[in-house]
Amino acid sequence: MATVETRAIRKEFGDHTAVDCVDLQIREGEFLVLLGPSGCGKTTLLRMIAGLEKQTSGDVVIGGRVVNDLPPRARRIAMVFQSYALYPHLTVEQNIAFPLKAQGADPRTIPASVRQAATTVGIEQLLHRKPRQLSGGERQRVALARAMVRSPDVFLLDEPLSNLDAKLRTLARDELQQFQRRLGTTTIYVTHDQVEAMGLGDRIAVMSAGKVRQLGKPQEVYDDPADTFVAGFLGSPPMNFVERGDGLLGFRPEHLLPKGSYPTTEPLVDLWFRVDRIEHLGADRLLYGALRDIAKDQKVIVSLPSTVHMPAEPGQAYELSIKRRDLRLFDKQTGRRAAAQAEPGPL
Amino acid sequence: MSGAGRADRADGLARTRIVDSERWLGRLMLAPAVVYVLALVGVPFLLAIFYGFTNVSVSSARASFVGLATFRRAVEDPAFRTALGNTFLFACISQALVVLLASILATALQKDFRGKWLVRLLILLPWVAPVSLGSIAWLWMFDSIYSVINWTLRFLGFSGWPIWLGQPRLAMSAIITVQVWRTLPLATVILLGGLSSIPQDLHDAAEIDGAGFFRHLFQITLPLILPIQLVALLFGFVFAFTDMIVIYVLTRGGPYDSTQVLASLAFFKGIDGGDLAGGAATALFLLPVLAAVAVLMLRLARRTEVT
Amino acid sequence: MGAGLTARAAGRKLLGFGVVAPFVAFAGFPFLWMLITMFKQTNDLLDPNHNPFLLHAPPTLENLQVLFNDTYFVRWIGNTMFVGVAVVLITLLLAVPAGYSLARLTGSAGEQLAIGVFLTYLVPPTVLFIPLSRIVSALGLQDSVWALVLVYPSFTVPFCTWLLMGFFKVIPADLEEAAMIDGLSRLGAFVKVVLPMSVSGLLTVVIFTFTLVMQEFVYGLTFITTSSNFTISVGVPTFLVRGDVYFWGSLMGACFIASVPIAVLYNSFVDRFIAGFTVGAVKG
Numbered sequence: 001m002a003t004v005e006t007r008a009i010r011k012e013f014g015d016h017t018a019v020d021c022v023d024l025q026i027r028e029g030e031f032l033v034l035l036g037p038s039g040c041g042k043t044t045l046l047r048m049i050a051g052l053e054k055q056t057s058g059d060v061v062i063g064g065r066v067v068n069d070l071p072p073r074a075r076r077i078a079m080v081f082q083s084y085a086l087y088p089h090l091t092v093e094q095n096i097a098f099p100l101k102a103q104g105a106d107p108r109t110i111p112a113s114v115r116q117a118a119t120t121v122g123i124e125q126l127l128h129r130k131p132r133q134l135s136g137g138e139r140q141r142v143a144l145a146r147a148m149v150r151s152p153d154v155f156l157l158d159e160p161l162s163n164l165d166a167k168l169r170t171l172a173r174d175e176l177q178q179f180q181r182r183l184g185t186t187t188i189y190v191t192h193d194q195v196e197a198m199g200l201g202d203r204i205a206v207m208s209a210g211k212v213r214q215l216g217k218p219q220e221v222y223d224d225p226a227d228t229f230v231a232g233f234l235g236s237p238p239m240n241f242v243e244r245g246d247g248l249l250g251f252r253p254e255h256l257l258p259k260g261s262y263p264t265t266e267p268l269v270d271l272w273f274r275v276d277r278i279e280h281l282g283a284d285r286l287l288y289g290a291l292r293d294i295a296k297d298q299k300v301i302v303s304l305p306s307t308v309h310m311p312a313e314p315g316q317a318y319e320l321s322i323k324r325r326d327l328r329l330f331d332k333q334t335g336r337r338a339a340a341q342a343e344p345g346p347l
Numbered sequence: 348m349s350g351a352g353r354a355d356r357a358d359g360l361a362r363t364r365i366v367d368s369e370r371w372l373g374r375l376m377l378a379p380a381v382v383y384v385l386a387l388v389g390v391p392f393l394l395a396i397f398y399g400f401t402n403v404s405v406s407s408a409r410a411s412f413v414g415l416a417t418f419r420r421a422v423e424d425p426a427f428r429t430a431l432g433n434t435f436l437f438a439c440i441s442q443a444l445v446v447l448l449a450s451i452l453a454t455a456l457q458k459d460f461r462g463k464w465l466v467r468l469l470i471l472l473p474w475v476a477p478v479s480l481g482s483i484a485w486l487w488m489f490d491s492i493y494s495v496i497n498w499t500l501r502f503l504g505f506s507g508w509p510i511w512l513g514q515p516r517l518a519m520s521a522i523i524t525v526q527v528w529r530t531l532p533l534a535t536v537i538l539l540g541g542l543s544s545i546p547q548d549l550h551d552a553a554e555i556d557g558a559g560f561f562r563h564l565f566q567i568t569l570p571l572i573l574p575i576q577l578v579a580l581l582f583g584f585v586f587a588f589t590d591m592i593v594i595y596v597l598t599r600g601g602p603y604d605s606t607q608v609l610a611s612l613a614f615f616k617g618i619d620g621g622d623l624a625g626g627a628a629t630a631l632f633l634l635p636v637l638a639a640v641a642v643l644m645l646r647l648a649r650r651t652e653v654t
Numbered sequence: 655m656g657a658g659l660t661a662r663a664a665g666r667k668l669l670g671f672g673v674v675a676p677f678v679a680f681a682g683f684p685f686l687w688m689l690i691t692m693f694k695q696t697n698d699l700l701d702p703n704h705n706p707f708l709l710h711a712p713p714t715l716e717n718l719q720v721l722f723n724d725t726y727f728v729r730w731i732g733n734t735m736f737v738g739v740a741v742v743l744i745t746l747l748l749a750v751p752a753g754y755s756l757a758r759l760t761g762s763a764g765e766q767l768a769i770g771v772f773l774t775y776l777v778p779p780t781v782l783f784i785p786l787s788r789i790v791s792a793l794g795l796q797d798s799v800w801a802l803v804l805v806y807p808s809f810t811v812p813f814c815t816w817l818l819m820g821f822f823k824v825i826p827a828d829l830e831e832a833a834m835i836d837g838l839s840r841l842g843a844f845v846k847v848v849l850p851m852s853v854s855g856l857l858t859v860v861i862f863t864f865t866l867v868m869q870e871f872v873y874g875l876t877f878i879t880t881s882s883n884f885t886i887s888v889g890v891p892t893f894l895v896r897g898d899v900y901f902w903g904s905l906m907g908a909c910f911i912a913s914v915p916i917a918v919l920y921n922s923f924v925d926r927f928i929a930g931f932t933v934g935a936v937k938g
Contacts, residue, residue: 102553381771391786395782618787
């Protein structure tokens, strides 16, 4: 178990900057998620921490040691790849044993270590099979067993759930989190799926174009986004942005409720909303439309839970309320969050 | 034929024409090649078998059926047994060397480096250049008086002057060397393809797991290209087993049949000697081995496709 | 940046060089030797006391002049070109539709046929050349390059069909299906959509076929007897020898001229060739 730090780390490929001066401090035992769209540099960052890519400048520090010159095998890390990277010509047992053998472990202790790792992830009955005979979920567990068998200081996971069926993914997410809590190993997890990130991470680092836009606990990043990118990336459907004066007003679709049905005494703002189209998604209804009185040509989405029984028809307008403190203000030029709260007054 | 496309639209798409019927179109497109190959490979093949059962020769007006007599005559020829042994020796040793050397070379050539284009050109040259011409160059290099190889050996202090093509063991070494020289590029290309088909993830995983250079090479890389090495080996074996060009140019099968192989024996008997039946019969003895190799290759192909 | 990492990287580069260099020397030396020999004067060449790597007399074009003026070398080049072009055309004509048919249109029967096609490639010329020589003379083609034009496709077509099958399989079937929905027939889709996309595959086949033609020796030696009708591959080793005397200077010149240019051309296409070969041969 160890802390991981990157100091001003940069990676350039020719004239393309994949990772642009990232500073991260990851605590011992923490589950940190690197979240972002494809091309944002999260995988490159992970690979630099692993030692598979050499950074253009900056330092990687693991457990207080600068590891820039150390090859991957000397960094006491383990990695689970998106493709699992299981050795196809070796059995499951040999796959899990491989890191132990490679690092010169006492051959007498290896079978026991392998068995323990296999049992932890629940594949002890598959030890004699080859990877091609396993399902996706089983292969993922073998990859996890292989990663944990050496008791590394840091786990690095590169989108390990993205090759699983959607249904399997939720289950696997749950198991993965329990797995990490039990072992207590510092974990860095790369994904583009914000649901996974919110569900798994102790903290999330939202990345775009090589930079970390915001680092914080899932609820912080969701409730208090640092800029329009973070605000728009997290949350499904994404945050609504509406021009107001020379700023951008942001509010989440689920924060709008029919006027009068908000069970609170906090200050509310009332808005008229015209519905264009409705999607019935079972647990929620999504109302696509626009605000009737301000920013009339900007699309707005409202998400009503099925427990709210407001009749809605396309073409009609309805009065909705939102808590004043749920309004966010962003600078139109930079996208950054404006310091001031949204002011009272007519909208 | 492209007019058929437009005519289709005019006719209405309800009519099924030949160009739409996949089964018939497939057969039509395949037929010319199949017919051609059957005519020029299948027919002579059957004819060769037929000749084996006759006593046809260049001078004979008509061939008469003689049963197994021609085959027996071919086998009883003392040169036959020598040639059979030489064929196996030549093919096995040259291709074992080729696969070994090609594996080393392919591993070293994986990364890009400056001047790779030129290196690649030079390494491919022996295979692209016509065999007979490359062999003539080696003939000159092995020359009994002017051999540059011997001159260099002498220059380096070696006292002997080996007559490469005049002594049985040396001659076999010489033709094996030239065969290795000429088939190494193809095997290297095949193995390079195999090496590049290993996903990079596996190499990364091995690095992270802690495999050093040798463990990585011998426990990860080489086992994964083993099927392709076998493909290259079998290909090369078939090639060398049936080849006679190097031998024809360098030694004509000599000295004293020490470099005679079945293919060259068949040639000298049938074409130079005029004994067509004997030549055909001798060549037919290549077939059992080739059939066995073909079966092996099919089984191998099926296995690599399953994984 | 640590000294450790760069030293290791430099060491690995040196090791790579150390491994590759001997192979390059082994592969290329005979051609260097051809080059030196062809410009040497004959008395320099045939003096066993001279260092063969050095030219003790000024380089001469005499060997090349003899080659071009006093031998059938130019004729042979012409013959080879003729056979090459003709065989390339025939091969394309036969192998392109066949390869497409096997890739798309014939399903599991196609797989077996493909294997059958490949097996014919394994039947060696040394089994076939005797009966083929009889067939050739029965057709009246003995001693003519037309015999070669007839027979060569028998080994270029199977291999090129297999190569092209691999190439065509890589092209997504969606494109043809979209074209067929738009109104083209299957054949039309093949001609208008697939072929234009397969140019690199077709070029590979052309180059490969041409190389096979240039290399072929056994049939050329068997079917043709008059020296002026030879191809380069057969003419050079057999003709430039008067009794026991080899005209090495001219011989090496012929070898060099007939080998190196096509190798340079080939090298430019090798990447595509590798792709085609491994696609067909091994599923990685």
